[in-house]
Amino acid sequence: MSAPLRTLGRITGAPTRLVLLPGAHMNAADFVSAGFFSAITRRRLPLDLLAVDLDLAMISSGKALPALQEEILSPARAQGCRNLWLGGISLGGLLALCQQADSPGSVDGLCLLAPYPGSRLTADAIADAGGLAHWQPSAEQLADCE
Known part of the structure; x- marks a missing residue:
């Protein structure tokens, strides 16, 4: 404990x-x-x-x-x-x-x-996809606690 x-x-x-x-x-x-x-x-x-x-x-x-x-x-x-x-x-x-x-x-x-918005890797992936509405996270990205 x-x-x-x-x-x-x-x-x-x-x-x-x-x-x-x-x-x-x-x-x-x-x-x-x-x-x-x-x-x-x-x-x-x-x-x-x-x-x-x-x-x-x-x-x-x-x-x-x-x-x-x-x-x-x-x-x-x-x-x-x-x-x-x-x-x-x-x-x-x-x-x-x-x-x-x-x-x-x-x-x-x-x-x-x-x-803190989370890791730069995730933020960059979201930006590269054209924003949250278009982002389809990979299994690896979903497993990232951030």
């Missing part, structure tokens, strides 16, 4: 909760130093903000999203969180998109900041 996810933030019972996922080589404390938490306080927004630490090993192993669902998202719903949003920067944005794709309806919205 792996260690529980480490988070920063506080839950006050606000009607909306935003769970933030960091980019590669970032951690939850980077959201604090970037002013995310102080901006919520300064503006007196009715929003609970929770930043999650996800390391690259956990992401690469495929354990990050199941842990996020089990430890953060499902308990938030069980505690009565009415509006649950998932956000992320870069790789965290990609993970938020993957969570929504894997578990539709597990969150009510996404807040993506410069989301």
